[in-house]
Amino acid sequence: MIGGGYVGLVSGTCFAEFGTDVAIVETNPDRLTALREGRIPIYEPGLDRLVAENVEAGRLTFGDDMAAAVKGADAVFVAVGTPSRRGDGQADTSYVYAAVEQIARAADAYTVIVTKSTVPVGTGREIARIVRETRPDLEFDIASNPEFLREGNAIQDFMRPDRVVIGTDQYKPGGTERAQTILRKLYRPLYLLETPIVFTGLETAELIKYSANSFLAMKITFINEISDLCEKVGANVNDVARSIGLDGRIGKKFLHPSPGFGGSCFPKDTRALTAIGRNAGSPVRLIETTVAVNDQRMKDMGERIIAFANGDVHGLTIGVLGLTFKPETDDMREAASIPVLDMLDRAGAHIRAFDPAGMTTARPVLPQSVTYCTDALDAARDADILVVLTEWNEFRSLAPEKLAREMKGRKIVDLRNIWDPKTIKEAGFEYISLGRPD
Numbered sequence: 334m335i336g337g338g339y340v341g342l343v344s345g346t347c348f349a350e351f352g353t354d355v356a357i358v359e360t361n362p363d364r365l366t367a368l369r370e371g372r373i374p375i376y377e378p379g380l381d382r383l384v385a386e387n388v389e390a391g392r393l394t395f396g397d398d399m400a401a402a403v404k405g406a407d408a409v410f411v412a413v414g415t416p417s418r419r420g421d422g423q424a425d426t427s428y429v430y431a432a433v434e435q436i437a438r439a440a441d442a443y444t445v446i447v448t449k450s451t452v453p454v455g456t457g458r459e460i461a462r463i464v465r466e467t468r469p470d471l472e473f474d475i476a477s478n479p480e481f482l483r484e485g486n487a488i489q490d491f492m493r494p495d496r497v498v499i500g501t502d503q504y505k506p507g508g509t510e511r512a513q514t515i516l517r518k519l520y521r522p523l524y525l526l527e528t529p530i531v532f533t534g535l536e537t538a539e540l541i542k543y544s545a546n547s548f549l550a551m552k553i554t555f556i557n558e559i560s561d562l563c564e565k566v567g568a569n570v571n572d573v574a575r576s577i578g579l580d581g582r583i584g585k586k587f588l589h590p591s592p593g594f595g596g597s598c599f600p601k602d603t604r605a606l607t608a609i610g611r612n613a614g615s616p617v618r619l620i621e622t623t624v625a626v627n628d629q630r631m632k633d634m635g636e637r638i639i640a641f642a643n644g645d646v647h648g649l650t651i652g653v654l655g656l657t658f659k660p661e662t663d664d665m666r667e668a669a670s671i672p673v674l675d676m677l678d679r680a681g682a683h684i685r686a687f688d689p690a691g692m693t694t695a696r697p698v699l700p701q702s703v704t705y706c707t708d709a710l711d712a713a714r715d716a717d718i719l720v721v722l723t724e725w726n727e728f729r730s731l732a733p734e735k736l737a738r739e740m741k742g743r744k745i746v747d748l749r750n751i752w753d754p755k756t757i758k759e760a761g762f763e764y765i766s767l768g769r770p771d
């Protein structure tokens with residue numbers, strides 16, 4: 334498994350749990366040291382125990398020696414990052430290609446090179462070209478096995494997925510079956526659970542991943558726009574979402590209004606799909622609009638807070654609950670808190686923030702002036718306004734009277750709809766949330 338980040342570490346550990354011998358190769362020295370010392374460098378519930386058990390059982394190892402890991406491997410998975418390229422929004426595949434060249438040099442016998450990273454359509458073919466050029470003598474196959482896990486629920490998502498997608502090269506006689514047999518064996522425990530395993534061609538598997546993420550991002554953006562409309566016409570977005578979601582054709586998941594979708598995947602993958610579409614001469618206009626609407630929404634959220642403070646937050650203290658792009662992760666990549674806090678900071682507010690897992694990851698990406706607090710009540714201390722940006726469970730149960738005791742002002746902006754408007758207002762707060770009538 335090349336790459337020991339969110340996907341490589343979780344997938345590698347879960348494959349080991351399935352009974353396979355897994356060597357994870359990680360080049361970041363800090364991450365590698367942590368892993369070797371039994372520390373998990375990311376926040377992912379349950380992962381520490383699963384890693385420890387599989388290391389103990391001798392099925393899971395960590396190192397930086399690519400050659401040692403690749404020699405004798407039936408399959409080599411590439412799980413390195415594919416961030417957005419500055420400027421054109423395309424996925425940067427340079428880490429993938431660099432890893433593939435190293436794999437090709439190190440391989441000593443037949444192996445299947447599998448992309449777990451999310452990669453643009455055509456990457457699999459380019460990988461095959463690179464391997465052929467680097468090692469004309471090597472017997473190999475290429476496969477695409479996109480990963481659908483969510484941070485915060487990653488182990489469950491990997492162990493009990495809705496489906497597994499395996500794309501192999503359809504055009505090479507014999508090759509497809511050999512690669513498919515190896516991958517089928519790796520996923521054997523899921524066959525026993527009757528998980529659908531979809532075999533496709535390479536390009537199809539690559540496009541499935543972008544289509545899935547983009548569809549979910551579009552669904553969120555839809556409910557966010559309906560939420561804005563609810564505010565204008567006096568309707569309740571929670572009831573709209575619940576009622577449309579009860580139609581099985583729509584489904585109730587991913588219909589929670591928010592300050593905009595963030596994270597390491599939806600923003601970059603929606604941008605990448607629009608680039609793939611444009612380059613192929615078949616623009617995906619719905620997703621182009623989704624990207625634009627979501628970017629604008631994050632900016633609008635800062636303005637919404639300022640408007641609630643009668644147009645001026647200069648000199649005000651703003652308490653912030655939640656910084657990460659969603660709960661149960663320490664990941665700050667493309668979190669809504671970044672543009673929102675940036676705007677409040679530039680407008681002259683003093684920001685007191687707390688996040689249960691993201692305090693360390695937040696510091697490098699948030700304005701320097703932010704004060705980091707020890708808990709939620711500490712963030713509320715002396716605040717004129719309190720803002721909820723991430724819906725961590727521990728915030729849901731905060732008693733409004735306790736918040737009132739800490740705060741100087743009586744204004745709350747709840748951008749995740751975690752509280753009941755009636756209860757909060759009865760405690761004497763002025764309260765705004767998303768798409769719910771006053």
Ligand code: NAD
Binds near residue numbers: 339364414428450482
């Ligand atoms: P990440 O940045 O957390 O991890 C990537 C790791 O690969 C890093 O630790 C990096 O040091 C390491 N690395 C880079 N080049 C290497 C090399 N040549 N050899 C060894 N290690 C190397 O990224 P991530 O969040 O795990 O995402 C990886 C890929 O999986 C991306 O394409 C992403 O879109 C996709 N994905 C991510 C998620 C998620 O929830 N994070 C879910 C599904 C798919």
Ligand code: UGA
Binds near residue numbers: 549658
């Ligand atoms: C997402 C997908 O859900 C995974 O299936 C996929 O594998 C992964 O991207 C990936 O490709 O990396 P993740 O980014 O971990 O997983 O988180 P999600 O739970 O999907 O949330 C993404 C963003 O959407 C968050 O900012 C979240 O707050 C937001 N969201 C989600 C909403 O605003 N409303 C919702 O109803 C759901």
